[in-house]
Amino acid sequence: MALKLYNSMTNRLEPFTPVHEGKVTMYNCGPTVYSYQHVGNFRSFVFADLLRRHLERKGFEVKQVVNITDVGHLTDDSDEGEDKMELAAKKERKHPLEIAEHYTNQFLEDWRSLNLQEPHARPKATEMIQEIIELVEVLLERGHAYEAGGNIYYDVTTFEDYGKLSGNTLDKLAGHRVEHDPNKRHQQDFVLWFRNSKFRNHILKWDSPWGEGYPGWHAECSVMSAKYLTPAFKTGRFKPEAFETIDIHTGGEDNKFPHHECEVAQTEGATDKKYVNYWLHPRHLIVEGEKMSKSIGNVYYVFSLVKEGYDPRAIRYVLMGTHFQQQLNFTKEGLGAARAALERLDDFLLRMHEADGEEDADEELRRATDAFGKALDDNLNVSGALAAVFDLMREANKKKLGKEAAKRVLEAMYSFDDVLGLKMRDVKPQTADEAVEDRIKEREAARQRKDWAEADRIRDELAAEGIELYDTPKGTKWRKK
Numbered sequence: 001m002a003l004k005l006y007n008s009m010t011n012r013l014e015p016f017t018p019v020h021e022g023k024v025t026m027y028n029c030g031p032t033v034y035s036y037q038h039v040g041n042f043r044s045f046v047f048a049d050l051l052r053r054h055l056e057r058k059g060f061e062v063k064q065v066v067n068i069t070d071v072g073h074l075t076d077d078s079d080e081g082e083d084k085m086e087l088a089a090k091k092e093r094k095h096p097l098e099i100a101e102h103y104t105n106q107f108l109e110d111w112r113s114l115n116l117q118e119p120h121a122r123p124k125a126t127e128m129i130q131e132i133i134e135l136v137e138v139l140l141e142r143g144h145a146y147e148a149g150g151n152i153y154y155d156v157t158t159f160e161d162y163g164k165l166s167g168n169t170l171d172k173l174a175g176h177r178v179e180h181d182p183n184k185r186h187q188q189d190f191v192l193w194f195r196n197s198k199f200r201n202h203i204l205k206w207d208s209p210w211g212e213g214y215p216g217w218h219a220e221c222s223v224m225s226a227k228y229l230t231p232a233f234k235t236g237r238f239k240p241e242a243f244e245t246i247d248i249h250t251g252g253e254d255n256k257f258p259h260h261e262c263e264v265a266q267t268e269g270a271t272d273k274k275y276v277n278y279w280l281h282p283r284h285l286i287v288e289g290e291k292m293s294k295s296i297g298n299v300y301y302v303f304s305l306v307k308e309g310y311d312p313r314a315i316r317y318v319l320m321g322t323h324f325q326q327q328l329n330f331t332k333e334g335l336g337a338a339r340a341a342l343e344r345l346d347d348f349l350l351r352m353h354e355a356d357g358e359e360d361a362d363e364e365l366r367r368a369t370d371a372f373g374k375a376l377d378d379n380l381n382v383s384g385a386l387a388a389v390f391d392l393m394r395e396a397n398k399k400k401l402g403k404e405a406a407k408r409v410l411e412a413m414y415s416f417d418d419v420l421g422l423k424m425r426d427v428k429p430q431t432a433d434e435a436v437e438d439r440i441k442e443r444e445a446a447r448q449r450k451d452w453a454e455a456d457r458i459r460d461e462l463a464a465e466g467i468e469l470y471d472t473p474k475g476t477k478w479r480k481k
């Protein structure tokens, strides 16, 4: 079955066909590193990771780029706010780049703890200034941009398709209030390069043909996607004619407008080519039934949940477990349920390592493999895929599998895990440890003489050391928690 994805550009479920057979280019809008990234931000990245892993399991060669925004993202969409990085720097009395480094490091740590695959490039906006200037030059040459009051603006009236992604066409935006900027020809025009703003003490500035300044937020994503996913910058200079349409672009639903709409206007205005074939926008999440907000104090971060003792695998499980087009209610109860599901999974994997019966599970395996792939091909229906995994576990648990059959089950589980990213290969029976084995024998002896108190005492003592006992047909085994 072919993969189908819900494309926000056409608002339809569409069969996925990449530009180049067997290859996929994918751009995921990354974080603005002025503060910690919360679980809502990570929902988007877990979704992108799941998509990439599914494509790779299907045999596609995926190239993934996730940017880091460290300049130019304003607090207000209408170009009148202050740069988020500069504002954070003032508040924390640090240089904007120190702020960026601090929050980038935490972001990367959370990224790894959720077992997200490394993208092929992770460019920073501050490293792309030359390329951004080149894009702005092309837009000026082609009449899509103009200089006014020192800033360079994109002229949205020159781009007929403005609004095609978000539905916010200029007609519809006519009544939409934005802070009035007398330099703009049309109030929906957006800044490509800032020289003048209300915030004259902007620290990060670069030379440009239009004077010292800094880029607008949207420009970086057009540039980075072109640079790392297409041959447009191959010779070091921006060559619009060498640009190739990108297969997939993702970002949280709040990025759709104005950010992604402006990216489309920039890249298509500069190249006359279609920017992206498939736009995917995961929905927001709420926590404990409420909107997350710093003022309510209910913002969940990956690292703080881990500090509280929640397993990063359980966090990943919850973030990926709800379909990307549905709102996810992220709760601590949900993390508990995920933990229980993962324990069932781990117990199952350990049992497969110990199997010594005679039955096979070929039919169950065939069914599960088929159902797993079909569910994900259906617009990344992850709950269907997880159901296939747990059905297989339930069926296999009813049987006394032989060694070879259990090995085949494990191989199938590992193949599912190439997409799910739950580190199933790490779940193995513990290798020998004499001290532990001796205490298990003592416990066995206590149980045989029906000294339950002593048996429980030994079990609790081991549990306190992080050693968990479980029963198998071959007697009691143990593993580190």
Ligand SMILES: [Zn+2]
Binding pocket: 029, 030, 221, 251, 259
């Ligand atoms: Zn972006």
